[in-house]
Amino acid sequence: MTTELTMAKALNLALRTAMEADNKVILFGEDIGKLGGVFRVTDGLHKDFGEHRVIDSPLAESGIVGTAIGLAMRGYRPVLEIQFDGFVFPGFDQIISQLAKVHRRTHGSVKLPITIRIPYGGGIGAVEHHSESPEAFFAHIPGLRVLTPSDPQSAYSCLLSAIRSDDPVIFFEPKRRYWDKGVVDQTQAIAAPWQARILRAGSDVSVVAYGPMVKTALQAADASEYSLEIIDLQSLSPIDDKSIAESVARTGRLVIVHEAPGTLGLGAEIAARIGKSCFYNLVAPIERVTGYDIPYPPSKLEEYYLPDHDRILFAVDSVMEA
Amino acid sequence: MTTELTMAKALNLALRTAMEADNKVILFGEDIGKLGGVFRVTDGLHKDFGEHRVIDSPLAESGIVGTAIGLAMRGYRPVLEIQFDGFVFPGFDQIISQLAKVHRRTHGSVKLPITIRIPYGGGIGAVEHHSESPEAFFAHIPGLRVLTPSDPQSAYSCLLSAIRSDDPVIFFEPKRRYWDKGVVDQTQAIAAPWQARILRAGSDVSVVAYGPMVKTALQAADASEYSLEIIDLQSLSPIDDKSIAESVARTGRLVIVHEAPGTLGLGAEIAARIGKSCFYNLVAPIERVTGYDIPYPPSKLEEYYLPDHDRILFAVDSVMEA
Amino acid sequence: MQLLTPEGELASHETYSLTLTDAEYKLLYREMVFVRRLDQEATALQRQGQLGLWASSLGQEAAQVGSAFALEKNDFAFPTYRDHGVAWMRGVDPMKIMQVYRGVSNGGWDPFEHRCNTYTIVIGNQVLNGVGYAMGLTLDQSEDAVITYFGDGATAQGDVHEGFVFASTFDAPVVFFCQNNQWAISQPSEKFVKSPIYKRADGFGFPGVLVDGNDILAVIAVTRAALERARSGAGPTLIEAFTYRMAAHTTSDDPTRYRHENDLQNWKLKDPIERLKVMLARNGIADRSFFDAVGAEADTWGETLRASVRSMPEPPPESIFDHVYTEKHAVLDGQRAAFIDYHEGFADSGVH
Amino acid sequence: MQLLTPEGELASHETYSLTLTDAEYKLLYREMVFVRRLDQEATALQRQGQLGLWASSLGQEAAQVGSAFALEKNDFAFPTYRDHGVAWMRGVDPMKIMQVYRGVSNGGWDPFEHRCNTYTIVIGNQVLNGVGYAMGLTLDQSEDAVITYFGDGATAQGDVHEGFVFASTFDAPVVFFCQNNQWAISQPSEKFVKSPIYKRADGFGFPGVLVDGNDILAVIAVTRAALERARSGAGPTLIEAFTYRMAAHTTSDDPTRYRHENDLQNWKLKDPIERLKVMLARNGIADRSFFDAVGAEADTWGETLRASVRSMPEPPPESIFDHVYTEKHAVLDGQRAAFIDYHEGFADSGVH
Numbered sequence A, B: 001m002t003t004e005l006t007m008a009k010a011l012n013l014a015l016r017t018a019m020e021a022d023n024k025v026i027l028f029g030e031d032i033g034k035l036g037g038v039f040r041v042t043d044g045l046h047k048d049f050g051e052h053r054v055i056d057s058p059l060a061e062s063g064i065v066g067t068a069i070g071l072a073m074r075g076y077r078p079v080l081e082i083q084f085d086g087f088v089f090p091g092f093d094q095i096i097s098q099l100a101k102v103h104r105r106t107h108g109s110v111k112l113p114i115t116i117r118i119p120y121g122g123g124i125g126a127v128e129h130h131s132e133s134p135e136a137f138f139a140h141i142p143g144l145r146v147l148t149p150s151d152p153q154s155a156y157s158c159l160l161s162a163i164r165s166d167d168p169v170i171f172f173e174p175k176r177r178y179w180d181k182g183v184v185d186q187t188q189a190i191a192a193p194w195q196a197r198i199l200r201a202g203s204d205v206s207v208v209a210y211g212p213m214v215k216t217a218l219q220a221a222d223a224s225e226y227s228l229e230i231i232d233l234q235s236l237s238p239i240d241d242k243s244i245a246e247s248v249a250r251t252g253r254l255v256i257v258h259e260a261p262g263t264l265g266l267g268a269e270i271a272a273r274i275g276k277s278c279f280y281n282l283v284a285p286i287e288r289v290t291g292y293d294i295p296y297p298p299s300k301l302e303e304y305y306l307p308d309h310d311r312i313l314f315a316v317d318s319v320m321e322a
Numbered sequence C, D: 001m002q003l004l005t006p007e008g009e010l011a012s013h014e015t016y017s018l019t020l021t022d023a024e025y026k027l028l029y030r031e032m033v034f035v036r037r038l039d040q041e042a043t044a045l046q047r048q049g050q051l052g053l054w055a056s057s058l059g060q061e062a063a064q065v066g067s068a069f070a071l072e073k074n075d076f077a078f079p080t081y082r083d084h085g086v087a088w089m090r091g092v093d094p095m096k097i098m099q100v101y102r103g104v105s106n107g108g109w110d111p112f113e114h115r116c117n118t119y120t121i122v123i124g125n126q127v128l129n130g131v132g133y134a135m136g137l138t139l140d141q142s143e144d145a146v147i148t149y150f151g152d153g154a155t156a157q158g159d160v161h162e163g164f165v166f167a168s169t170f171d172a173p174v175v176f177f178c179q180n181n182q183w184a185i186s187q188p189s190e191k192f193v194k195s196p197i198y199k200r201a202d203g204f205g206f207p208g209v210l211v212d213g214n215d216i217l218a219v220i221a222v223t224r225a226a227l228e229r230a231r232s233g234a235g236p237t238l239i240e241a242f243t244y245r246m247a248a249h250t251t252s253d254d255p256t257r258y259r260h261e262n263d264l265q266n267w268k269l270k271d272p273i274e275r276l277k278v279m280l281a282r283n284g285i286a287d288r289s290f291f292d293a294v295g296a297e298a299d300t301w302g303e304t305l306r307a308s309v310r311s312m313p314e315p316p317p318e319s320i321f322d323h324v325y326t327e328k329h330a331v332l333d334g335q336r337a338a339f340i341d342y343h344e345g346f347a348d349s350g351v352h
């Protein structure tokens, strides 16, 4: 059955579905109870599932992640909410030294099916630390999986898959797309999310984007004089470079788009892999359209930092003219 | 004047030199006083400069970095020691949210000339968390600089440059090379360290390595039937891709070597940049010889994780045969 | 600890006392009125879309103005995003505070100019930064001191406790000033604070004091004492100023989802400004004409503030590359150049 | 708190008491002897190059064996790298501990099999993990409890305090067991601990207890009481077991650089095993023949341990890819395949 929902509501529905299906699924984070989270993604769940399943945490991210690990060892499937991208770092140590390593350390006897939801990215006119894109840090950590949806449907499907995975999953939610509406087919829930999706077929240039930039890439495709193939990465770890390579084998050109600073952003890894696997297909250098290597600027200037469809078109032109 | 020193002693000499030149330079970290640090890099400095210049810290990395920021605001130039690579993460939040951003946030009025020394990498048969290579996390953070020496001379020169820089510098010390000896020319102290060094000229393949892998790359060059140009990156942020591009323009082939996991490691960024800037020079796909995307293995198996000269030669052969 | 009751009566206390000149009493009243006005103007400006966000200091004027009033010129303050009364007392131009919430700057002012750090948003970070500055004062054998601010919610963060450890280890001249406004966004402090906050200090080897945070006289007295202790080399003090967040957490918050109106009503009766006003009147220190004059002054001041915010200039686009590094940076300098070319390209082609 | 003096005399205490059967007293003696022997063998094996490193538990046997003895079968322990006496009491095969320090495994055992987590090396991390497990017990309305271990140096880490906050917030059934062995590598605890560690609990809203960590009877008594309190739903307790690290920090440490021999001598007089031995003899619970028998048993056991460590099989190279993920992982599975091809290539070509 399908419904029209905002991404925030689609995420809310996924949480509700997961909690109904498995009473070991619990939500844990700052202000997620009565308030429903600062973005209301957990709205109503505290009321319906009670304070033992939707738990307001103290204001400490290392504490949230560190105790979630213990809860998972006890058999729970904690779904954590980090209030904003810039506030995940106090929990970074528990994530990299415990969350990502415990399964390996214990030779598989301990599983940590923990999902960490993180609203990320800019474009909402927020103050410092509220618009960052830290996904590359997590995609560089063996033992973690990283997902990011781009629309209500993938938000719903990917979040359910993240919660059902026995691996720890860092789940990045493109906060500026929370209010975008789209059709959600709840039967698509079980779709394997570790693959990229081709959202639009094209013959001239393959454009890889993820999270908030997918919509921007689609806008660029509408505006471009060339035929762009738009690929929604969805999974940032593992990266589905196979799907990208197949596309580039056809187009011979690749543009990668993300908000995070370019240096050592996801675009670097994709360019390195495709530059190798498609060495003999590429007819132009791979272009990256990314944030600059600077701290996220004050919101009045964020439009100059964020890749927009003009910058994508500029890159498309350069690979076409190469 | 030149002397033969181990890398550990060269670093010790650089610290001593910096402390003699500027009494605002203070050392701060766990067990760096009487003990001289677990690797003895600060050996003798507590005795000679006193407990107000060589300060044993409580066992808390966020505390070390967070208070160092305040000390720097007060006019000091703290040189911090993190005991092992795997223990920098409790301090990650202060590093990314404050250390890297304060100068920008205050429009340049606050400078944070802090150096964070981190022994890193494997090959010493250590227990978990003592053999990691987390440099990519820091090279992805705008506002930081990242340096890593490969021999006693670069250890001496780069550490002095790091301490003299008004920017925060993460200084990675290849722990398994601490005991390697080399000639140190103290007059080379002021050499600008933000550039790569060509350690050996070659015509067939450019091989980029840094830190502990430079020696391994040189061994490969000795053993190879081909002529390898060995480039010691030294600066991981900024990356001196100009020097690499010049080399690749000559050789047409590139192999990048590091211990850190391959995905989103430094090799990814270098491959992405050179794949673009040398698109028309490259005659073979760029090869990366790196650690695998796994948590660092138990020491009995580390030899299978660490790139060795055989793996480098294997990659060299594949780019030559491409 | 209380020196001024909610009814505006002066009270005495065995350890703490405070006598100020009439001019000082009146000054304190005036400062609190202006800080509240600043808050009201900013809240209104945010509603009109002139600011991106605002974190209100409503109800916390006594805690902020009083503690900052106790500081010497060379002391250093490390405030949070809500401590407008502290920035005000340190002489920070309110327009610079507005810059931060308008999204024009992430810092706004030079911390050294006012010996007041820029606002810290990551909960707890500034506590360690302040302790470090205080450690530097000790190394310099300076007589200055540091005050670092944080909230009740922050008492869950590791950084705050590491700050306690480092400060006690090095006898750092720092005052930990916790404004317990009883809420961390939607979370009431009693939920996570199972023992009064001020009591936490004892376990770290330094004294903790509880003070009525809406009693500006008591706040000044305890803060002065703590600062003196710090200067004397005796080390840190933790002050818990018990107060109430009378507004929403920020302008994007909706408190009706988690707290009751009547709490608010009770605390209105404890209003820090009213309290001092009654005292001033009762003791003939100030009269109607003074209060009216201050009010009128605040009105005109508010108008100019509104006007200047509306006409606040925007920084040039390429300034996003400024001050990331102090020295040349090959990669970033290249990005800046490309950025300028790119936008000039549009300018020429008339696109955009 | 003490029930057994350094001279081996039984002492009484107003709140705590403990009576065990003779068999239990003898068992405790035996366990401590074996734990010490384990430590001695491992230290020797490390010197012979059979282990990469060893962190000695010498002198801390009473704190570790006693606290773990107080646990029920279903309770869960979260030890550090030094808590061999805890792992031993939880029934962990010592060979699995050896695996960790030989560099054959990073964990060694299945935490669920013995309800004992693998050793945590990152200081403080396990405290939060243990608190989380205890929160799960509360959600399950279980009667079980958790004990989480850490050292005096760890009391500077944020994680430990966040553990205190989360535990008190949720009344988690957890016992915080701090072995104050007075040293964090080269740092004496008095340098960073300005108020006794056990006093820190009060500021977080739960009780703290100081116990003679070399008095196994006292350790058992306080730990049992704390566990009972936890089971009853009353929440956490902090226990500070005052003891002494009689060996180097690890086999790669050189204590002569930072501490004096005579400290060590004083603490030899407080040896936890000697103390119990004297008590057993004085009260006629055990005699020479028993002590000799235990010693002989430990000798033969030690021999077999040495032999099995020397002949410990090494894991296959490709196992480095095992258990990184629970499910298929396109990228890593590809790396494993390439790894196997590469090494088979060498095998064929005879290289390597």
Ligand SMILES: Cc1ncc(C[n+]2csc(CCOP(=O)(O)OP(=O)(O)O)c2C)c(N)n1
Residues within 6 Å of the ligand: A030, A059, A061, A083, A087, A090, C082, C121, C122, C123, C150, C151, C152, C153, C154, C155, C181, C183, C184, C185, C245, C249
């Ligand atoms: C590390 C971190 N986590 C989460 C947040 C989001 N956040 C901003 S303010 C706040 C509540 C702070 O409460 P309190 O410390 O009592 O200060 P108050 O807002 O009441 O002044 C939270 C959770 C943050 N800024 N930093």
Ligand SMILES: Cc1ncc(C[n+]2csc(CCOP(=O)(O)OP(=O)(O)O)c2C)c(N)n1
Residues within 6 Å of the ligand: B030, B059, B061, B083, B087, B090, D082, D121, D122, D123, D150, D151, D152, D153, D154, D155, D181, D183, D184, D185, D245, D249
């Ligand atoms: C986060 C972190 N920082 C540093 C270290 C290095 N280190 C290992 S043990 C140790 C001292 C620990 O002292 P204490 O907590 O008293 O435990 P003990 O070794 O005395 O049992 C240090 C600094 C670490 N393991 N983890």
Ligand SMILES: [Mg+2]
Residues within 6 Å of the ligand: C151, C152, C153, C179, C180, C181, C182, C183, C184, C185, C245
């Ligand atoms: Mg508050």
Ligand SMILES: [Mg+2]
Residues within 6 Å of the ligand: D151, D152, D153, D179, D180, D181, D182, D183, D184, D185, D245
């Ligand atoms: Mg210790």
